[in-house]
Amino acid sequence: MPLTTEEIILDHGFPGTHRAVTVHRFGPARTDAAPRPKAYIQAALHADEIPGLLVAQHLLARLKAADAEGRVRGDIILVPYANPIGLSQAVLGTAIGRFALSSGVNFNRDFPDLAAPVADQVLGRLGPDAAANVALVRRAALAAIAAWETATEADSLRKILMGLAIDADLVLDLHCDSEALIHAYTGTESWPDATDVMADLGCRAVFLALESGGNPFDEACSGLWWRLRNRLTAGLSGGVPPLPAACLAATIELRGRRDVDDALAGTDADALVRVLTRRGLLAGDAGEQPVPACQATPLAGVDRVRAPVAGVVLYTVALGDTVTVGQTVAEVVDPVTGIRHPARARAPGIVWARAEQRYTAAGAIITSIAGDRPLAEEGSGLLTAR
The missing domain is CATH 3.40.630.10 (Zn peptidases)
Incomplete structure (x- = not known):
């Protein structure tokens, strides 16, 4: 047909x-x-x-x-x-x-x-x-x-x-x-x-x-x-x-x-x-x-790394890199003081996404890591930006 x-x-x-x-x-x-x-x-x-x-x-x-x-x-x-x-x-x-x-x-x-x-x-x-x-x-x-x-x-x-x-x-x-x-x-x-x-x-x-x-x-x-x-x-x-x-x-x-x-x-x-x-x-x-x-991993295990302050984002890891708990994945530079604030991983895994904008608000997601263990409960808003 x-x-x-x-x-x-x-x-x-x-x-x-x-x-x-x-x-x-x-x-x-x-x-x-x-x-x-x-x-x-x-x-x-x-x-x-x-x-x-x-x-x-x-x-x-x-x-x-x-x-x-x-x-x-x-x-x-x-x-x-x-x-x-x-x-x-x-x-x-x-x-x-x-x-x-x-x-x-x-x-x-x-x-x-x-x-x-x-x-x-x-x-x-x-x-x-x-x-x-x-x-x-x-x-x-x-x-x-x-x-x-x-x-x-x-x-x-x-x-x-x-x-x-x-x-x-x-x-x-x-x-x-x-x-x-x-x-x-x-x-x-x-x-x-x-x-x-x-x-x-x-x-x-x-x-x-x-x-x-x-x-x-x-x-x-x-x-x-x-x-x-x-x-x-x-x-x-x-x-x-x-x-x-x-x-x-x-x-x-x-x-x-x-x-x-x-x-x-x-x-x-x-x-x-x-x-x-x-x-x-x-x-x-x-x-x-x-x-x-x-390997497939739980969506509840995704580590959404958030900016600790507003400022300029400098990534210290690339897409596809594997990171460990506590590793710095980005620094956010305060444009007033020049202080660099580290953003750290809470879960080990591959870095699969980052924000393309290089200026961020405090609390905004800047990096995502595929952790293999749940960090949140299912059904609790595991996707971003409802």
């Missing part, structure tokens, strides 16, 4: 305006009668995180070529820009794509938790066939999204994106950090199943959590499955119907904001093609699976 392209209009826009999401679909849509694998990939939900926008264009070209060669085997949806609201926002020439200017809300938070409405629909209907149970839950999830009555343009966007992704086997949400190595976030229950995806992408850090706080997009898609299972099996013992975690969703951070060029984007698009091939959505040879570049 050839490529189809659709524009979906957002609700609740201002008079005289409308915004739309462009959706590219390769292969026939999955149905119960034809349960082919489904993948959903979107870019720039945080609309000022640009690398994904370019990667999506490179991936689109590769998918068109695969389609022309008859190699599409699954249902592949590509949303090349996932946030037309954020793409339209700027203040004094600076793009503001992470937060809605109208409300201050992070575009990648507050996606709906569907466990309760889906549980209401499937309670007492699950049986011994795991595949049939998965299909039933997916239908219920799509119905729950369709029934969501939104009141804001941002929630209309969330409804559209969730409606496209909630029944997928694989969901990849392309973002970037400030200055960073390529890294990813995924659910604890998605590991080690996600190992091949992270290895193909070359991720230098992978962070696991069941509840990161705020219900971001990837967690809303994959978390449905373990939240639903926990809800349905609470208080039961034995004879629990099989309900696998049927969606592997991950946020992929494509390095830093300035890592935007055709060479990198082409490399990342090639990696995504290998992922889709290895997962059975494209025909072809994905090659031998690369050795993972890292």
Whole structure:
């Protein structure tokens, strides 16, 4: 089936305006009668995180070529820009794509938790066939999204994106950090199943959590499955119907904001093609699976090193360096006194991200380290900038 392209209009826009999401679909849509694998990939939900926008264009070209060669085997949806609201926002020439200017809300938070409405629909209907149970839950999830009555343009966007992704086997949400190595976030229950995806992408850090706080997009898609299972099996013992975690969703951070060029984007698009091939959505040879570049670590173990004072940031370690507890990772120079204040690591691990701005406020995060032991509790706001 050839490529189809659709524009979906957002609700609740201002008079005289409308915004739309462009959706590219390769292969026939999955149905119960034809349960082919489904993948959903979107870019720039945080609309000022640009690398994904370019990667999506490179991936689109590769998918068109695969389609022309008859190699599409699954249902592949590509949303090349996932946030037309954020793409339209700027203040004094600076793009503001992470937060809605109208409300201050992070575009990648507050996606709906569907466990309760889906549980209401499937309670007492699950049986011994795991595949049939998965299909039933997916239908219920799509119905729950369709029934969501939104009141804001941002929630209309969330409804559209969730409606496209909630029944997928694989969901990849392309973002970037400030200055960073390529890294990813995924659910604890998605590991080690996600190992091949992270290895193909070359991720230098992978962070696991069941509840990161705020219900971001990837967690809303994959978390449905373990939240639903926990809800349905609470208080039961034995004879629990099989309900696998049927969606592997991950946020992929494509390095830093300035890592935007055709060479990198082409490399990342090639990696995504290998992922889709290895997962059975494209025909072809994905090659031998690369050795993972890292071990997964708990998101709760991330050490967010904060500036002790306001001032000029001088980094003493580079991205990719491994540091020890107590090691100075940066100095902050007080512009009044000239005193240099050390910022020290609380956890050992690899330095995977830093702030690109070299002037900082006191208490701002300037460096992130992948610690292997929890420093915080799950669900306590493990992600930055709610």
